[in-house]
Amino acid sequence: MSQHFPVLIVLLPLSAALLSPFFSYLHRQAGKWIAILSLVGAFLCSVGLLLQVVANGGEAIHYWMGDWMPPLGIEFVVDPINGVIVTMITFVALCSAIYSTPFLKKNNWLYMGGYYTLMALLCVGLSGMTLTGDAFNLYVYLEIASLSGYGLIALGGNKGTLAAFRYLLIGTIAASLYLLALGFMYSMTGSLNMADLSVLLQDKMDSPLIIMSIALLIAAFGIKAALFPFHGWQPDAYTYSHPGAAPLISGVMSKVPAYAMLRFFFYLFGAQHLFVQHGLTVVGILGALGIILGSVMAIAQDDFRRMLAYSSVAQIGYIGVGLAIGSFYGLIGAVLHIINHAFMKGSLFMVIGGVRYRFGEVSISKLGQIGKKMPFTVFTLVVAALAMIGIPPTGGFFSKWYIMLGAMQTEQYIYVAVLVISSLLNAIYFFRVLENVFINPDPGLKELNPPTGKLELPLQMLIPIVVFGIAILALGFCNEMIVDGIIKLGLPEVFVR
Amino acid sequence: MTITDIRPFLAVGVSLLAAFLIMFSGKKPNVREFWSVAAAFIKAALIFSMVPAVLAGNVFEYTLFQVTDTIGFTLRTDAAGMVFACVSSFLYIPVSFYAIGYMRGHHEKEQTGFYAAFAVCLSAAIGIALSANLLTFFIFYELLTVATWPLVFHERNEEARFSGRKYLIYTLVSGQLMLAGIVAIYVMAGTLDFQAGGFLTADMAPTWVLQLLFFLMVLGGAVKAGVMPLHGWLPSAMVAPTPVSALLHAVAVVKAGAFCVLRLIGFVFGPALLAEIGAATVLAWFAAFTIIAASLIAMKQDNLKRRLAFSTVGQLSYVVLGAALLAPLSILGAYYHIVAHALMKITLFMCAGAIIVTAHKDNISDMHGIGKKMPITMACYTIASLGIAGMPFVIGFISKWNLGLGALQVGQPLYIAILIASALLSLSYLMPVTYLAFFKPNEKGEFKTYGEANKFMLIPICVTAALSVILGIMPNFGPHLYDLASMAAQSITQGWIGGGW
Helix, strand or coil: CHHHHHHHHHHHHHHHHHHHHHHHHHCCCHHHHHHHHHHHHHHHHHHHHHHHHHHCCCCCEEEEHHHCCCCCCCEEEECHHHHHHHHHHHHHHHHHHHHCHHHHCCCCHHHHHHHHHHHHHHHHHHHHHHHECEHHHHHHHHHHHHHHHHHHHHCCCHHHHHHHHHHHHHHHHHHHHHHHHHHHHHHHHCCCEHHHHHHHHHHHCCCHHHHHHHHHHHHHHHHHHCCCCCCCCHHHHHHHCCCCCHHHHHHHHCHHHHHHHHHHHHHHHCCCCHHHHHHHHHHHHHHHHHHHHHHHHHHCCCEHHHHHHHHHHHHHHHHHHHHHHCCHHHHHHHHHHHHHHHHHHHHHHHHHHHHHHHHCCCEHHHCCCHHHHCHHHHHHHHHHHHHHHCCCCCHHHHHHHHHHHHHHHCCCHHHHHHHHHHHHHHHHHHHHHHHHHHHCCCCCCCCCCCCCCCCCCCHHHHHHHHHHHHHHHHHHHCHHHHHHHHHHHHCCHHHCC | CEEECCHHHHHHHHHHHHHHHHHHCCCCHHHHHHHHHHHHHHHHHHHHHHHHHHHCCCEEEEEEEECCCCCEEEEECCHHHHHHHHHHHHHHHHHHHHHHHHHHHCCCCCHHHHHHHHHHHHHHHHHHHHECEHHHHHHHHHHHHHHHHHHHCCCCCHHHHHHHHHHHHHHHHHHHHHHHHHHHHHHHHCCCECCCCCCCCHHHCCHHHHHHHHHHHHHHHHHHHCCCCCCCHHHHHHHCCHHHHHHHHHHCHHHHHHHHHHHHHHHHHCHHHHHHHCHHHHHHHHHHHHHHHHHHHHHHCCEHHHHHHHHHHHHHHHHHHHHHHCCHHHHHHHHHHHHHHHHHHHHHHHHHHHHHHHHCCCEHHHCCCHHHHCHHHHHHHHHHHHHHHCCCCCHHHHHHHHHHHHHHHCCCCHHHHHHHHHHHHHHHHHHHHHHHHHHCCCCCCCCCCCCCCCHHHHHHHHHHHHHHHHHHHCCCCCCCHHHHHHHHHHHHHCCCCCCCC
16 A cells, blocks of 8 residues: 555545546535545655655655556656655645635535536646656646646636636646657657656757757746746736635645756756756846845735735745755755745735635735734734744745855855845835734724634634644744755755765 | 753743733733733743852753754853843843833733733843854844834834834844854854854954954844944834833843844954954944944933933943953953843833823923922932943942953053043933932922822832842842853953953
């Protein structure tokens, strides 16, 4: 059983996704339960998988689909880094699935079934992208994730449909670019298996096709990760997506392509090659620009969700900068930030989703004294905001600490300056939110869904919100365990000293 | 010898726990205030229980967990940290009583948030005092920044909002620069553990880099300590309720800034290195300028709390000056001035608050004859004022005397002139209040009847005023703070004979 964990992570939600509409037809709630149960299963499998890898001392676990040997067969390769990322994906997906139930209470069976199909499929796509050891298989999962992402964004209403359409156009281009790069590599090596590719490509790294592939990969994953300047689709998509799915979309959907980029550049090509280094420098410059411009744009927003969307552009920049630094600590920072940001951004979208659920309000200026009515939600808001700024001891501080340490060690002082400025810009817009929450008078919002019992929100929403808030603190206090116990085991061999 | 003991963390944790309990008992004021007072007593008891062992030369140390892959989350009770920890944990007791009297007497809103943030501030202050390395220090330092913010915007009007912003801009900017400095120091030295006499050496980097780093780091402390021209936030923060001002200006925030400068000079850079790269001299100039300029500005203020705020700006620069002079006795004076100023300024602020609550007067020009109404309060005010000016037999004299001797030790007698000038100036802005209160007739006849402040406020005022006098006569009374300060100074300057006698 336990040797099948890698495939179960993908298989369980996939089956649930297919069954969900059917069960919904039988009973309105059944489809939902199938999906949530499958995500619980996927989460448990990923935890078990992570424990296995760590117990192995970081040695990668290979899973051959149907026992077909690579390079012909498709394999899943699990090392500590993607193990921890896939755990994060399934956990966020599970929490979002539970969190979104109150939003759907008035919808009919078809909507319910469809929604959970998309939700489970998104989880399938993202986990598959993370786990797969086959470059073409990654494309398949990329498309699964994208298509279900389009659907969930479109469910957010009329504006959501438009945003989804825009994202569909741009996202398809990204997928095609990836396919093109893959074609180049396949034409040179005749293989699609990543481990195989990495061996076969080593003596061809100067060929124009590879240089072209590097550029295409940056563009493809850049678009998918909403790296500046490829982020045009992202603010609308995040703002208008379905409020229940927003935590998953904003927290995780853009992180996995960033991880894929890490995998291609550091594991497949190897960062010692000149052109890979050039490519990483480009990613770093784009990341740094994104950090500054994303933050400045975020300051200008009044819609909380839009502000968060622009802040995501900045936060993806951190990951880009971490990759570009390309040292031991730079990579640790980048991976840690992938995890931290999923929780920070996910929790903030959950918070504003909760406010929207109860009051139908999303603009920052109307949040005055909301802490009186929703104390637990505001607790998470405060913790997440401090984490986004990078105030210790929240998780956000430590990813910044490692990235800064990496930059300082490799004497790339410009990145240090960017990080300092970025923290201050983050402070401007997050402290503005807190200022509005704590100082502004109560605007007298109308209760759309008044609380039934003593709790400020339905329990299905409140628990994920509080869990995420605590998780952000826990990620800060336990960062050493994650870094020493997990991430360091999985770093590319060049860095293991 | 080093004793592994979790007590330092308990001392930090007790008021954090209290903050949570306070948040959950917002509807029952008496329970809420009980948590606050109980935390104060337990915290002080924990800290004071460690004093005898520290005096005997032991150090309590505990690493709760690894905060990053190489750095521990460690607290250590060295003599330097104990001075600050003793002062802040002890003064937490009178302030928490005083806060009850003030907040209830003044019918303040949002009291729950106030008490919770207050408790977190005290936790952060103890954490700052006892941190064993720069990263732990920085964590508590940022926590203090964030926890003080709700106290500054407590009034929730436009002025408070503006002050809060100003406060955040000053402290966050300097905090982030300090973080960059910490990372650079870590990369250079490979460690962040505080070490008496400093762990940086001249061969680690070119001189200009070390100088730059010194200013980057000291900026973080100087902003909180209100060294001019970085003091702008401090008078604005006066919109906060008076117990906050007392806490801000006497115990937690500004003292944390001054303590930060002392830590950096004594335990990171070290006097030997600083004498070599010459960076501390510049800091001393800034401090000396601040001492005089702040006194001059204070003379012009009519609002009593604002006048006291500028007095704080000046007095804290004594600490900074003492540290920057790099002499054994001046460092001793600096540590002891943390104690001295805390006691005197907390008395002054509590007096100002008592006047606001009892007589509803903010401005000095309205206080003619108020001494007849509140004689005890004004008597305490007078004692503390004399102490600020450096009158013998009040605690302020002890620290100033050592600061002056330190200036002689390094052969810079000019700084003594500054100390004397400042003493005269502080007399000239603090004493007129006493004069007006006791000797000017009150034309409006408001203060004819005797109406002392509420006992919750009056007793803390008397206690701190009495302690200022007792410690002025017997500087080692109680927890031997003078010995602790001189232990700290000796450990820092040990083996370094630059500009000695």
